Amino acid sequence: MSAPTAARSAARGPDGRGPGGVGATTPARGRGRSSAVRRAPWMLMAPFLVIFTLSFLLPIVYAVGQSFTRVERSGLFGEDGTTSGFGGLANYRQALEGTAFVESVGRVLLFGVVQVTVMIVLATVLALLLESASARWPGAFRTIYFLPYGIPGVIATILWSFLYVPGLSPVVDVAGLLGIDVDFLGPSTVLWSIANIVTWAYAGYNMLIIVAQLKSIPGDLYEAARVDGAGPLRIAWSLQLPLIRPALLLAIVFSIIGTLQLFAEPQVLQSVSTAISNEYTPNLAAYNSAFNNNDYGVAAAQSVLIALAAFVLSGLFLALTNRKDRS
Missing domain, CATH: 1.20.5 (Single alpha-helices involved in coiled-coils or other helix-helix interfaces)
Structure with missing residues (x-):
């Protein structure tokens, strides 16, 4: 080769x-x-x-x-046909010009400030008590506190309405025998009756979120705190509360979003309370615009505004808490 x-x-x-x-x-x-x-x-x-x-x-x-779509109907009930086209911000303008929708937003903001605060404090206290060293049968009590969350909001509201309606409620009857006039469904009290239902349903859910965070705390930290002479209250305040902060933030953000989505409870109570209008909450207002007024453009605009409000409020809350951490 x-x-x-x-x-x-x-x-x-x-x-x-x-x-x-x-x-x-x-x-x-x-x-x-x-x-x-x-x-x-x-x-x-x-x-x-x-x-x-x-x-x-x-x-x-x-x-x-x-x-952004505007629908024009011909005839009294639209029997002569409808035309649709780009409406710009007309739907948003109509939604914001309606005083009932703006009032409903303010109403749920007040609801959120009070109800979310009470619920988170209650959930935190329950979680700390169940995870304390002296707690007995914590698993059974966790299940009991969580059970209301498994009941649909409509069913829960119907159950609670039996305790709110005069003539059916034993609470109202007993208060009447004592000379106390109680009206759970009046204009000034029905919002807090709804808050009671929501707190009862979701306190256990938020409690489990906090309990999960508490279980992630190493046992060595508890032993070190006890060696330093810290009692249960001191451990809860100086050790547990700072370490469960992420769980608290998560529960608060979920609660803020849920507050703006308030719908089932006021809709069910509307049948037994004249104080609840068709636009009592933002979601009820959007539902009323769509299915009672057949104005789907305004309903869509209201829905977008609700979503933006939830996004902005959650973002502001997280920004404020993160700013405090940096400072």
């Missing part, structure tokens, strides 16, 4: 496929394998992304688009 032929044979390798034989195809196989690795997460996430897009993103996009 001549020298050039031997050189060409050595360059091809023993199997004639080039330098390294089979290994000559390794880069191409490596590129194919890395491409498959990159596609694998997207293929696994595809079902979730499809469901998330159809059930979450598309309704939001449609609602935002609907909020």
Whole structure:
């Protein structure tokens, strides 16, 4: 074999496929394998992304688009046809010019300030008591406190209405025998009757969030605190409360969002209380605009405003708490 032929044979390798034989195809196989690795997460996430897009993103996009759509009806009831087109901010202007909607926003803000504060304090106290060293049967009491959360809001409101309606409520009857006039469904008290239902339903839920954070505290910290002579109250104030701050922030943010979504409780109590109007809360106002007034554009605008309010309030709360931490 001549020298050039031997050189060409050595360059091809023993199997004639080039330098390294089979290994000559390794880069191409490596590129194919890395491409498959990159596609694998997207293929696994595809079902979730499809469901998330159809059930979450598309309704939001449609609602935002609907909020800028103005529908004009011909005839008294629209019997001569309807025309729709871009309405700009007309729906938002109409929603904000309605005093009832603005008053409903102020009403739920007052509700949130009082109810969320009371509920978070109650949930924190329950969690600290159940996780104290002297607590007996904590598992049973956790289950009992959490059970109201498992009852749908409509059913819970119906159950509580039996304690609010005069003639049915033993509380009202006993108070009447004592000469005390109690009206749980009056204009000045019905909001706090609703707050009582919400607190009863969600205090146990928030308690479990805090309990989960308490269980993550290392036992060595408790032992060190006891060695330093700290009692139960001192441990709760100086050790547990600072360490459960993330859970408290999470519970408060969830509660702020839930406050602006208040709907089922006032809607059910509306049948037994004349103090609750069709626009008593922002969600009720949006429901009334859509299904009683057939004004879906205004309802969409109100819904977008509610979502923006929840986003802004939650963001402001988190920003204020983070600012305090940095200072």
